[in-house]
Amino acid sequence: MDIQIENLTKFYGAQKAVDDISFKVKPGEILGFLGPNGAGKTTTMKMITNYISVDRGDIKIGGKSVVSEGDELRRFVGYLPEHNPLYHDMAVIDYMEFSAALQGVPSHLIPSKIEEMVKVCGLNAEKHKLIGELSKGYRQRVGLAQAMIHDPEILILDEPTTGLDPNQIVEIRKLIKHLGKEKTVILCTHILPEVEATCDRILIINKGKIVANGTASDLRKQAQGQSLIRAKVEDGEMEKVKSKIQELASVATVEVDDKEMILIQCKPDMPTARDIFKLCVKNKWVLTELTPSETSLEDIFRNLTTS
Amino acid sequence: MRSIWVITKRELASFFDSLIAYIILILFLGFSGFFTWIYGSDIFLVGQASLSVFFNVAFWTLFFFIPAITMRMLAEEKKTGTIELLLTKAVTDQQVVLGKFFACFFLVAIAILSTLTYYITVANIGNVDHGAIISGYFSLLLMSAAYISIGLFASSVTNNQIVAFLMALAIGLFFQLIFNVMAGNFTGFMGELFQSLSLSSHFDSMARGVIDTKDLIYFLSIVVLGIKFSEMNLTKRKLIS
Numbered sequence: 001m002d003i004q005i006e007n008l009t010k011f012y013g014a015q016k017a018v019d020d021i022s023f024k025v026k027p028g029e030i031l032g033f034l035g036p037n038g039a040g041k042t043t044t045m046k047m048i049t050n051y052i053s054v055d056r057g058d059i060k061i062g063g064k065s066v067v068s069e070g071d072e073l074r075r076f077v078g079y080l081p082e083h084n085p086l087y088h089d090m091a092v093i094d095y096m097e098f099s100a101a102l103q104g105v106p107s108h109l110i111p112s113k114i115e116e117m118v119k120v121c122g123l124n125a126e127k128h129k130l131i132g133e134l135s136k137g138y139r140q141r142v143g144l145a146q147a148m149i150h151d152p153e154i155l156i157l158d159e160p161t162t163g164l165d166p167n168q169i170v171e172i173r174k175l176i177k178h179l180g181k182e183k184t185v186i187l188c189t190h191i192l193p194e195v196e197a198t199c200d201r202i203l204i205i206n207k208g209k210i211v212a213n214g215t216a217s218d219l220r221k222q223a224q225g226q227s228l229i230r231a232k233v234e235d236g237e238m239e240k241v242k243s244k245i246q247e248l249a250s251v252a253t254v255e256v257d258d259k260e261m262i263l264i265q266c267k268p269d270m271p272t273a274r275d276i277f278k279l280c281v282k283n284k285w286v287l288t289e290l291t292p293s294e295t296s297l298e299d300i301f302r303n304l305t306t307s
Numbered sequence: 308m309r310s311i312w313v314i315t316k317r318e319l320a321s322f323f324d325s326l327i328a329y330i331i332l333i334l335f336l337g338f339s340g341f342f343t344w345i346y347g348s349d350i351f352l353v354g355q356a357s358l359s360v361f362f363n364v365a366f367w368t369l370f371f372f373i374p375a376i377t378m379r380m381l382a383e384e385k386k387t388g389t390i391e392l393l394l395t396k397a398v399t400d401q402q403v404v405l406g407k408f409f410a411c412f413f414l415v416a417i418a419i420l421s422t423l424t425y426y427i428t429v430a431n432i433g434n435v436d437h438g439a440i441i442s443g444y445f446s447l448l449l450m451s452a453a454y455i456s457i458g459l460f461a462s463s464v465t466n467n468q469i470v471a472f473l474m475a476l477a478i479g480l481f482f483q484l485i486f487n488v489m490a491g492n493f494t495g496f497m498g499e500l501f502q503s504l505s506l507s508s509h510f511d512s513m514a515r516g517v518i519d520t521k522d523l524i525y526f527l528s529i530v531v532l533g534i535k536f537s538e539m540n541l542t543k544r545k546l547i548s
Contacts, residue, residue: 046391049395050395051391051394051395051544051545052544052545053545071397071399072397074395074396074397075397077395079392079395081388081391081392081395083388085387085388085389085391085392086389086392087317087321087389089321089324089325090317090320090321094320098313098317099396101309101310101313102310102313102314102393102396102397102398103396103397104397146392
């Protein structure tokens with residue numbers, strides 16, 4: 001099932017929390033939904049899951065409108081909310097049985113579904129414990145398990161790895177990547193390495209509007225324009241080194257920071273690194289560092305979400 | 308229907324997994340037994356084979372205990388955020404409210420029906436009016452249903468359990484006492500209006516063994532309105548704009 005967001009708008013009083021956004025998510029795709037706090041990510045997720053209403057526009061899941069058929073469509077959606085709210089007084093398997101029953105899983109299939117989720121989410125040692133007794137990582141797994149137990153075609157995961165240790169994060173990411181092969185997944189996060197590691201496509205939202213939509217490399221290409229090289233040169237007088245590098249045809253601008261790192265903005269499609277190396281050889285300078293610098297996703301995110 | 312039953316089962320299990328159910332049962336049965344058999348205008352002092360003493364005691368003990376049972380039903384879910392997970396499952400707002408209503412009702416019914424031993428005891432020591440006793444139990448159950456729906460409404464308004472408890476008590480006080488007092492202070496149409504709104508007057512009538520349609524309509528109207536308003540408060544989240 002695909003998700004189609006069409007001119008979606010949501011007001012909180014006079015404030016537009018989501019401002020006329022449109023995008024699609026295909027089956028088998030993992031979309032990373034990024035944005036600073038208060039950008040409108042969670043509000044959008046709550047509208048997709050029919051928890052709050054749409055003020056303008058529409059959300060279509062498998063071609064059916066959430067606005068008119070939202071109650072019926074919930075069966076096809078698995079949702080892990082931002083703070084993973086769970087009933088701490090319930091045992092893990094009791095809670096999974098409760099979730100499965102509410103999502104319409106036939107009674108005779110529930111035990112096998114629970115067994116499958118326990119295995120997939122690594123909950124075997126904890127399944128008889130009360131949720132309140134579990135560590136944060138295991139509670140997150142329970143949250144994922146309840147989102148998946150009815151085998152939904154769509155998964156909405158809001159900050160699924162928050163508070164997990166690095167080992168648990170890797171496992172959850174592997175699980176999400178595996179799920180994304182068949183399901184439609186929207187992953188809300190502001191952990192940028194997670195987006196790069198897990199998602200097929202990235203959507204950045206800021207102040208209710210979409211400011212970027214594409215793969216990580218698409219976004220980098222759009223943001224870069226000119227690539228950057230960092231160089232460190234010894235045995236040469238800094239001002240002379242700087243002016244000589246500036247004279248190279250393949251160099252756009254040169255700056256030197258307070259640690260004497262030379263930052264060279266290269267002209268597109270020019271062999272700037274080779275030119276710098278040859279210049280150093282010619283002047284008998286010692287080149288101790290020559291590193292191409294890719295615009296990081298953090299930089300792209302910061303540039304797009306700060307004004 | 309399945310969803311309602313699933314929610315009811317979960318809430319009932321939660322009552323009995325925590326101390327709430329046991330405390331309520333012990334206190335209710337303790338008060339009922341003490342004031343029915345041992346102290347005050349107890350059965351032996353009154354000297355009649357009737358459970359009207361018990362029904363009067365239960366009329367007040369349930370008034371206080373039911374808000375304590377209902378206060379966490381929706382308020383706690385809103386506070387912890389579990390309401391978001393619950394309402395994004397394939398259940399309607401109405402099914403959620405009904406599931407919680409039935410859970411509270413079954414708990415109170417267990418408490419009330421645990422006193423059937425009183426009925427058996429009194430029947431063995433005197434000539435009882437079986438119709439009056441059955442009608443009395445029926446009126447207790449109806450009264451409980453009404454106060455449960457009021458308690459659920461109060462719980463749906465806030466995410467603070469104490470506020471929910473106090474609000475349920477405050478609303479209940481009007482039905483329990485204030486309308487009856489007002490009925491005594493007014494005559495004519497106003498007097499009749501307050502009389503018809505007073506829960507105690509409808510309860511007294513049924514507890515004496517007279518089951519009138521208007522009493523049934525009265526209690527069921529409170530139940531339906533309480534559940535409906537609770538549902539509307541839940542649905543209000545969708546309309547935040």
